[in-house]
Amino acid sequence: MSRPSREIKQPEGCTPTLLRVALVGCGQIADAHLQEIAKLRTAKVVATCDALRDLAMQAAARFNVPAYYNDLATMLAEVRPDVVHIATPAHTHFELARQCLLAGCHVYVEKPFTQNADEAETLVAIAAERGLQITVGHDQLFDPAWLDLKSRIARGEIGTVTHVESILGYPISGQFGSQVAGDPRHWVRRLPGGLFQNTISHPLYRITEFLMDAEPTVIADWARRPGLDFPTELNVVLRGQTVTGTLTFSSSIPSQRVTRVYGTTGALEVDFDGQVIRSVGPAKAPGAFAKLLTPWKQWRQAGRNLRKNLWRFVKADIHYFAGLKGLSKAFYASIAEGTSPPIEPNEIVRVTQLMDRIFGSARARDVFSSKASLPTLPASVSPANSRTDAGNGVNAAPRELEVAR
Amino acid sequence: MNMLVTGAAGFLGRRLVRELAGEGLRVRCFLRASSKTDDLRSFVGDALWPQVDIVRGDLMNPADCRAAVDGIDVVLHAAAGLTGSSAVMFLNTVVPTRRLMDACIEQQVKRFVLVSSLGVYGAASLKKNSVLDESCPVDEAAHLRDPYTYSKVVQEQAAWEAHRERGLPLVVIRPGVIYGPGRGALSNRIGLQVGGRMLRIGGGRQLPYVYVDHVATAMRQAALEPDVVGEAFNVLDDELPNGKSVLRMYRAAGKRVRSLWIPQCAIGPLSSLYERYSRWSEGQLPGVITRYRSDSMWKPLRFTNAKARQRLKWSPHLSFAEAFQRSIAE
Numbered sequence: 001m002s003r004p005s006r007e008i009k010q011p012e013g014c015t016p017t018l019l020r021v022a023l024v025g026c027g028q029i030a031d032a033h034l035q036e037i038a039k040l041r042t043a044k045v046v047a048t049c050d051a052l053r054d055l056a057m058q059a060a061a062r063f064n065v066p067a068y069y070n071d072l073a074t075m076l077a078e079v080r081p082d083v084v085h086i087a088t089p090a091h092t093h094f095e096l097a098r099q100c101l102l103a104g105c106h107v108y109v110e111k112p113f114t115q116n117a118d119e120a121e122t123l124v125a126i127a128a129e130r131g132l133q134i135t136v137g138h139d140q141l142f143d144p145a146w147l148d149l150k151s152r153i154a155r156g157e158i159g160t161v162t163h164v165e166s167i168l169g170y171p172i173s174g175q176f177g178s179q180v181a182g183d184p185r186h187w188v189r190r191l192p193g194g195l196f197q198n199t200i201s202h203p204l205y206r207i208t209e210f211l212m213d214a215e216p217t218v219i220a221d222w223a224r225r226p227g228l229d230f231p232t233e234l235n236v237v238l239r240g241q242t243v244t245g246t247l248t249f250s251s252s253i254p255s256q257r258v259t260r261v262y263g264t265t266g267a268l269e270v271d272f273d274g275q276v277i278r279s280v281g282p283a284k285a286p287g288a289f290a291k292l293l294t295p296w297k298q299w300r301q302a303g304r305n306l307r308k309n310l311w312r313f314v315k316a317d318i319h320y321f322a323g324l325k326g327l328s329k330a331f332y333a334s335i336a337e338g339t340s341p342p343i344e345p346n347e348i349v350r351v352t353q354l355m356d357r358i359f360g361s362a363r364a365r366d367v368f369s370s371k372a373s374l375p376t377l378p379a380s381v382s383p384a385n386s387r388t389d390a391g392n393g394v395n396a397a398p399r400e401l402e403v404a405r
Numbered sequence: 406m407n408m409l410v411t412g413a414a415g416f417l418g419r420r421l422v423r424e425l426a427g428e429g430l431r432v433r434c435f436l437r438a439s440s441k442t443d444d445l446r447s448f449v450g451d452a453l454w455p456q457v458d459i460v461r462g463d464l465m466n467p468a469d470c471r472a473a474v475d476g477i478d479v480v481l482h483a484a485a486g487l488t489g490s491s492a493v494m495f496l497n498t499v500v501p502t503r504r505l506m507d508a509c510i511e512q513q514v515k516r517f518v519l520v521s522s523l524g525v526y527g528a529a530s531l532k533k534n535s536v537l538d539e540s541c542p543v544d545e546a547a548h549l550r551d552p553y554t555y556s557k558v559v560q561e562q563a564a565w566e567a568h569r570e571r572g573l574p575l576v577v578i579r580p581g582v583i584y585g586p587g588r589g590a591l592s593n594r595i596g597l598q599v600g601g602r603m604l605r606i607g608g609g610r611q612l613p614y615v616y617v618d619h620v621a622t623a624m625r626q627a628a629l630e631p632d633v634v635g636e637a638f639n640v641l642d643d644e645l646p647n648g649k650s651v652l653r654m655y656r657a658a659g660k661r662v663r664s665l666w667i668p669q670c671a672i673g674p675l676s677s678l679y680e681r682y683s684r685w686s687e688g689q690l691p692g693v694i695t696r697y698r699s700d701s702m703w704k705p706l707r708f709t710n711a712k713a714r715q716r717l718k719w720s721p722h723l724s725f726a727e728a729f730q731r732s733i734a735e
Contacts, residue, residue, distance in 0.1 A: 026492055027492050027496075028490065028492060028493070030492060031490060031491070031492070035688060039687050052495075052496075052500055054495050054499045054500055054503070054559065054563075055492055055495055055496070055500075057559075058491050058492070058495050058548065058555065058556075058559070059491075059492070061548035062491060062548050062555075175489060175493070182437075182439040183438075183439070184438075313689070316685065316686030316687060316689045317689075318689050319687065319688060319689060
């Protein structure tokens, strides 16, 4: 059933063989994957796949991909990709990733990795057993602004990290949010962690980068906006041995992706959308002078950030999905060189476990939890018959061979 | 005769419902679970409302489509996505159309009227100032177009395939840019709307405009007129304005429109330049403007509604001046 991973190392002077990548799920995030993989010299996309043939077709046509399929088993058998990117609805990740691993493919799974930690552990174990690499779409860890922040912290700019504050503003009136709000049958609402399961990976892993404890204390609370019958606001407190963290998810504030890291001697704040890093904290000046020094420092920082982003613009180095490119590049390199993957499998499982605990904690404190608990989705659902599922699902079960192109 | 209208709560759909009910026809409106009927009811009016019934469902759900089509003679399919990424447009336009057509074929409806778009033609391949009519080919490189147009081309292809291979009694309506009350008369056919300012491209180029009520009457005719199955019709106003005249009329009506003129001859090279930059920068500025899209959208062409007038026995009942006034009144 399985086949060994393909060796792609080449003798010096030869053009290295490109990794053959397939994309499974051609919905919302598919374009980002296709666009960023196309920028890499180490891989090429050889097939798209979606339960809805039209979706697979349009993605293939626009990104010049030579083949498209609406059946995963057929695609795996015919295309035999080295790597599969899975960008389907969250509840299908486990079964699709499992099938890809069993077919001998390295797998990149979009966030959230799985619906729960058990599924995550199983996938990681299958990958390890078969000598395959697996990663998760924690792409903001490879965003230029985040890498800059990490490098400044590593240089000791804020001393030892003590606390991380992570914010995600996710207006429910946005394109995807309004779909979720308007459809009681939407797959997102039936995930164990509902809307949050699909969204909090990013702010959470920005905390766990610094909060290394295997089992920190977790206190979480969620709430509903007036007029909506599912939780839309989430606050989480994480307490580790030396580092604490707070996570805020709000559908009531403007769209934003901000993390503030506090250390023993200062704090830095990264704003992903603005691609800026700010030093925050009190000015070291007495009395009223502090009121002058603070805006002066902020003005100088703004100048530095402007110059930096101008230079990046000139170099054509400002891309929304730069992190996805960076993560894919590092993932492919780890496959080619047989080195550790860019995100350790243990870390993938740890983040998934924390998400389980966050949702468990919030559910336990939710007085409306009996109302809120919707039937969860089976992991191997084939979403072709549901509007909200459709579009980035893939037929998991083998069916009659169908090659669209 | 029983009619089903999809997208019945929309800009065109509600006028279509009123038009059909006004003809004394029974009209079933297919609405999403979240759509409210209050606006539709007040638009159609209490006198005609008894002829209207509502069915709620999801066009992605085959069972909902079958239930909606049950007992229906003519389906008028006006529901479609208007904005979003290519994937979203396909999900909201192409896939629901396939589901609805399956139900129509299964239940042997007598006619299926599809609202397509004048944008489906391969205008980029036509010669400057040539006449765009129904004999012109549909865009063969539609994946290079904007998501809306691409989805409409594939939607039409799916419908023609169902007509040829499974006997769907299809009539296709290809309206130009639909304007009307609530939507105004500005469009990207005039130019690019950037930061509250209209970058008017050229000025004397004929705009393929059609007043929303005219589309509704053309659809009524497409549903009722004999011997039009298997035909496509371009639906346009008789008097077509140009960009300069539309902006002048806006200003004359006391509306403020800030615009900047880009000569017609410059838009091609500028589009090529932008496209090159977008490619070089690996999408730092997204490739929304390309030479192909620019030629498809802004190439000077002449338009005709002769076939619709002749075969559908239809004609626009309002002059452009009157339709324009109604469009900007609200």
